[in-house]
Amino acid sequence: MIMDETMPLLEKISEILEEDSDTESRLQQVVAEIAGYFKARTCTFHRAMEGDEILELIAQVGLPEHIAEIAGRIPFGKGMAGICAARREPVTMCNLQTDDTGVARPSAKDTQVEGAVVVPLINEEGEVVATLGVGKDGEYDYSGDEIKTLQQCASVLLAGSGDRS
Secondary structure, rough: OOOHHHHHHHHHHHHHOOOOOOOOHHHHHHHHHHHHOOOOOOEEEEEEOOOOOOOEEEEEEOOOHHHHHHHHEEOOOOOOHHHHHHHHHEEOOOOOHHHOOOHHHHHHHHHHEEEEEEEEEOOOOOOOOEEEEEEEEOOOOHHHHHHHHHHHHHHHHHHHHOOOO
């Protein structure tokens, strides 16, 4: 059932990734498409840097400029994307504005996002090569189906982004 509902999104992402334009533009279009689908304020795509445990922000929509700079390089284990990469599993937060667990970095509150989820992109060798996240206005608990949809988007991104797989 979920596959039928998400198929148009996954097909659109695939089409964008196959377009004859520069990679940065295609990835920017994909994150905008994903943000729109989830009715999210933000969408981020971080790629793991080879040889170290740093995530580099490759494409995003909705982040204030100073937050995009801070989110430009995130160590594995820090913030939602870094913890997602370190744990190799989705990380969700109903309201990152009230987080006191230390998962959300203090600067994340400047995004005005409350409900957020980040999923890892894992290659065939079992390595985390990227993370994909969305954040919504208002408190929000992501359903298992929504997390699966984001993971499917991540899989399409991994297959079509020229990433290490």
